[in-house]
Amino acid sequence: MTMDDAPMVGLMGRVTxxxxxxxxxxxxxxxxxxxxxxxxxxxxxxxRIERGAVVMVMEYLPPRTVYVEAxxxx
Amino acid sequence: xxxxxxxxxxxxxxxLLVIVGIFxxxxxxxxPNEALIISGSKHRTEGLEEGMxxxxxxxxxxxxxxxxxxxxxxxxxxxxxxxxxxCVTHQGIPLKVRGVVIFKVGDDFVSIANAARRxxxxxxxxxxxxxxxxxxxxxxxxxxxxxxxMIRDREKLTGQTRAACGTEMExxxxxxxxxxxxxxxDPTGYIRNLASPHAAAVQRDARIAQAEANRLATEAEQQxxxxxxxxxxxxxxxxxxxxxxxxxxxAKARQxxxxxxxxxxxxxxxxxxxxxELEAHRREQQLQADVRxxxxxxxxxxxxxxxxxxxxxxxAAQANAKETELAAAAEATRVKTAAAAEAEATxxxxAAAAEATRxxxxxxxxxxxxxxLAEAEATRxQxLAEAEAIKARAAALADNQEAVVAxxxxxxxxxxxxxGASAFGNVDNMVLLNGADGMADMFAKALTMGGTGLGLxxxxxxxMNQNAAPAAGTAGLNGFVxxxxxxxxxxxxxx
Numbered sequence: 001m002t003m004d005d006a007p008m009v010g011l012m013g014r015v016t017x018x019x020x021x022x023x024x025x026x027x028x029x030x031x032x033x034x035x036x037x038x039x040x041x042x043x044x045x046x047x048r049i050e051r052g053a054v055v056m057v058m059e060y061l062p063p064r065t066v067y068v069e070a071x072x073x074x
Numbered sequence: 075x076x077x078x079x080x081x082x083x084x085x086x087x088x089x090l091l092v093i094v095g096i097f098x099x100x101x102x103x104x105x106p107n108e109a110l111i112i113s114g115s116k117h118r119t120e121g122l123e124e125g126m127x128x129x130x131x132x133x134x135x136x137x138x139x140x141x142x143x144x145x146x147x148x149x150x151x152x153x154x155x156x157x158x159x160x161c162v163t164h165q166g167i168p169l170k171v172r173g174v175v176i177f178k179v180g181d182d183f184v185s186i187a188n189a190a191r192r193x194x195x196x197x198x199x200x201x202x203x204x205x206x207x208x209x210x211x212x213x214x215x216x217x218x219x220x221x222x223x224m225i226r227d228r229e230k231l232t233g234q235t236r237a238a239c240g241t242e243m244e245x246x247x248x249x250x251x252x253x254x255x256x257x258x259x260d261p262t263g264y265i266r267n268l269a270s271p272h273a274a275a276v277q278r279d280a281r282i283a284q285a286e287a288n289r290l291a292t293e294a295e296q297q298x299x300x301x302x303x304x305x306x307x308x309x310x311x312x313x314x315x316x317x318x319x320x321x322x323x324x325a326k327a328r329q330x331x332x333x334x335x336x337x338x339x340x341x342x343x344x345x346x347x348x349x350x351e352l353e354a355h356r357r358e359q360q361l362q363a364d365v366r367x368x369x370x371x372x373x374x375x376x377x378x379x380x381x382x383x384x385x386x387x388x389x390a391a392q393a394n395a396k397e398t399e400l401a402a403a404a405e406a407t408r409v410k411t412a413a414a415a416e417a418e419a420t421x422x423x424x425a426a427a428a429e430a431t432r433x434x435x436x437x438x439x440x441x442x443x444x445x446x447l448a449e450a451e452a453t454r455x456q457x458l459a460e461a462e463a464i465k466a467r468a469a470a471l472a473d474n475q476e477a478v479v480a481x482x483x484x485x486x487x488x489x490x491x492x493x494g495a496s497a498f499g500n501v502d503n504m505v506l507l508n509g510a511d512g513m514a515d516m517f518a519k520a521l522t523m524g525g526t527g528l529g530l531x532x533x534x535x536x537x538m539n540q541n542a543a544p545a546a547g548t549a550g551l552n553g554f555v556x557x558x559x560x561x562x563x564x565x566x567x568x569x
Contacts, residue, residue: 017233024236036181037249039240051229063184064244 008060012071015040015055019068020048027055027068043067103135107150109179110136111190114143130186148190148197152178152251155201159209161216163224170259171216175208176251177243188247204248211238221264224255231255 011029016037019025025040042049043058047070055068104110113128138145157173179189193200215234216224223230235253243250260266470477483490 017236018229023233024240026236032181034181039236039244063180063182063188063247064240064249 008057008066011057013038013040013055013057013066013068015049015051015053015068018048018050019055021046023048025049025068027057027066029057029066038064038066040066040068043069099140100137101135102131102138102145104131104133104147106133108132109148109150109186109190111146111148111186111194112136112138112143113146114139128190130183130190132181132186146190146194148179148186148194150179150181150186152176153201153204155205155208157205157208157212159212159216161213163216164218164220167221167260167262167264169216169221170261171212171255172257172259173212173253173255175204175253177204177248178251180247180249185244185247185249188245190247192246204246207242207246208239208253211235211242214238221258221260221268224258225265 008029008031011031013027013029015025016028017024017026017040019027019040019042021042025042026037027040028035028037038057040055049055049068049070054071056071057066058069059067061067102110102112110131111128112131132150153176155175155177157171157175159171159173160168161171162168179185179193193203196203215231215238218234218238219227219231232253235250239250239253258265
């Protein structure tokens with residue numbers, strides 16, 4: 001019955017704005033029955049993830065910030 | 075008793091209704107696009123830190139104690155804010171930017187709590203607040219971009235927007251769905267100038283392309299016209315050909331009717347002819363059967379009969395001839411015999427007759443001789459007597475011619491009267507007015523004429539006598555000349 005926020009960590013998402021050092025990226029993640037976008041930063045701090053890549057949320061900083069890592073070595 | 079039950083039932087119903095009403099007052103349901111912010115009592119708030127003082131409900135119903143707890147709604151709907159910002163680009167070019175920001179309250183409880191704390195009573199003013207926030211942020215964004223970037227590099231624009239506003243809006247519990255630059259007013263003409271070379275090149279290319287296209291179009295058009303003319307020519311030729319064929323077919327079709335008629339008529343005539351032939355044949359057969367056969371039969375009958383009759387006749391004739399022949403032979407024999415007998419008899423009789431005749435003849439000759447002699451003598455005597463008489467009459471004539479003529483007239487009187495009567499011979503129907511006296515009168519006149527004829531006869535006789543013997547000098551009365559006595563004697567044969 002608790003109306004907790006869905007656990008974000010471990011969710012997968014898609015990059016809609018390039019993620020990289022010095023950039024504010026954007027990923028869209030399926031959560032709470034819908035899809036929401038979050039500001040995204042690289043989890044390792046150096047990698048650049050282009051648009052369209054699949055990422056996994058490594059860290060969630062409320063309210064709208066996630067740290068992501070590329071799922072596949074592309 | 076029933077009253078008690080009714081009261082109890084009514085009370086129960088009333089209590090139920092009251093309970094339902096209270097429940098309806100206490101139970102609040104959050105719409106999909108709103109979050110309920112419930113404050114008042116001290117209770118645990120899911121997802122938020124302890125002691126926050128309110129709880130957030132989204133997407134479901136919850137019990138609210140009226141009077142104890144306050145319920146406020148925070149809309150999670152999309153909002154938009156028109157932006158009219160004068161800004162300067164990275165290159166220092168002043169621009170007037172018109173754009174729109176589309177934002178909403180974030181869906182997570184942290185964002186809802188942040189937004190609720192900031193905008194719960196100012197939801198109507200949220201756009202204005204955001205406009206103020208974004209006006210400054212857009213300046214910084216545009217200041218970080220060049221005009222070319224703004225026009226061409228949307229990724230850079232959105233990236234800059236996220237970099238400039240993302241964290242800022244995060245603080246407000248808002249998320250920016252989209253930032254659109256609608257219009258860029260360029261007072262210095264930078265963009266136009268920027269575009270000019272390209273526009274000129276494009277115009278040039280366009281003109282070239284236009285000219286080329288015109289040329290190609292004209293060529294194509296002319297080729298098309300030529301083709302059209304060719305096609306028209308071909309089509310007209312074909313049409314003429316087809317028309318000719320149509321005309322031919324039509325003429326043929328027009329003739330087909332009469333031809334068919336004629337064929338049909340010919341057929342009919344042929345059939346009729348056949349019928350007539352059959353009819354004639356039938357009639358001929360009929361005639362053969364009705365007429366010829368009977369006729370043949372009759373003829374055959376007749377012929378057979380005739381032949382039989384002829385044969386019979388022939389046989390009869392042959393028999394007859396034979397019979398006749400035999401009879402003739404018998405007759406001949408008989409006749410011959412008879413003739414021989416007759417001849418013999420005749421000869422004998424002839425001889426006897428001859429003898430008798432000779433004797434008779436001799437006797438008759440002697441008698442005739444005697445008689446002839448006697449007759450000769452008598453004739454001689456008569457002749458002499460006549461001569462004497464003539465001589466005497468001649469003498470008398472010489473003496474009295476008148477008397478002779480009167481005698482001759484008296485001898486000829488019947489002939490004279492006949493000649494006078496012949497004057498009436500040609501009269502078919504003579505009407506005599508005086509009856510018998512008239513007739514006598516007439517005859518008297520005719521006889522008078524005969525008397526006159528007598529006078530005429532005398533004249534003729536006298537003239538004849540004058541012509542014959544003018545030298546005689548014996549002219550009688552009234553010039554009458556007596557005829558010569560010789561002629562009178564010969565013609566007056568009374569013997």
